[in-house]
Amino acid sequence: MSAAYVRALFDQYAGRFDAALRTRLAYRGPECLAAALEAACAAGSRPLRFARALDLGCGTGLAAPLLAPWVDRLEGVDLSPAMLAQAARLGLYAELREAEMGADLAAAEAGVYDLIAGADALCYVAELGQILGAARRALAPGGLMAVTLETHDGAGVILRDTLRFAHARAHLEAAAQAAGLAVVVLEAASTRTEKSAPVPGLVAVLEG
Known part of the structure; x- marks a missing residue:
């Protein structure tokens, strides 16, 4: 998706974004990410603690x-200044940046993050190679990347009628x-519903 399209879409959506996702779409992307991170850290006998983390496409x-x-x-x-304004009100972020997430990752110092998270962000990215490569460079040794994606039963990537990309597991x-x-973790996990049906998805935790 073009940066201009995504920015315009979410700027106009920002004020009703949380209510629409949680109520109408039963969105649970952050909960899926958190559970996967807990499982990954437990499996690796590592503390559930990170010095510095980046929330990709953080939205509100x-x-x-x-x-x-x-x-x-x-x-x-995040690309949307209106969404970032909502996020700033939480008082939980040390820094919020208006940028395309792939470009932001590519500009990061090598090894700077212990955790990179992306809840419902990669559905706006067709080709995963570039952003995963940038994440690998930005992760400290042993750092984790946790993401949710939409998926499908075929091969490669498809553009759904919702204008969101679905990536095959392979x-x-x-x-x-x-x-x-x-x-480290790769499981089926639906993060939202559409037309009262769960949207097929994946949750993954990757280690650098």
Whole structure:
């Protein structure tokens, strides 16, 4: 999706975003991410604690209340200034940046983040290779990337009629491997409903 399209879409949506997602779409992306991170840390016998984290496509900050207790410094990036204004009101982010998330990751210092999270963000990205590669570079050794995605039963990537991309499981696995990220958790998880039916999805935790 073009940056201009995404910015305009979410700027006009910001004031009713949380209510629409939680009530009409039964959105639970942050909860899926949190559960996957807990499972990944438990499996690796590592503390559920991160020095510095980045919330990709943070929007109004729906993931922040779940991530902030585990993080010393939480940053957020989003294209929409109206969404960022909503996120700032939470008082949970040390820094919020208006930028395209892939470009923001590419500009980050190498090894700066212990956690990169993306709840419902990668459904606006067709090709995962570039953003996963940038995430790998920005992660400290052993750092984690936790994301939710929409998926489908075929191969590769499709553009759904909602103008959101769905990535096949094998496509994500191949992109992670090419980026040098190890798959720690990869499970089916629907983060939302549409027309009263769960949208097929995945939740993944990748290790740098």
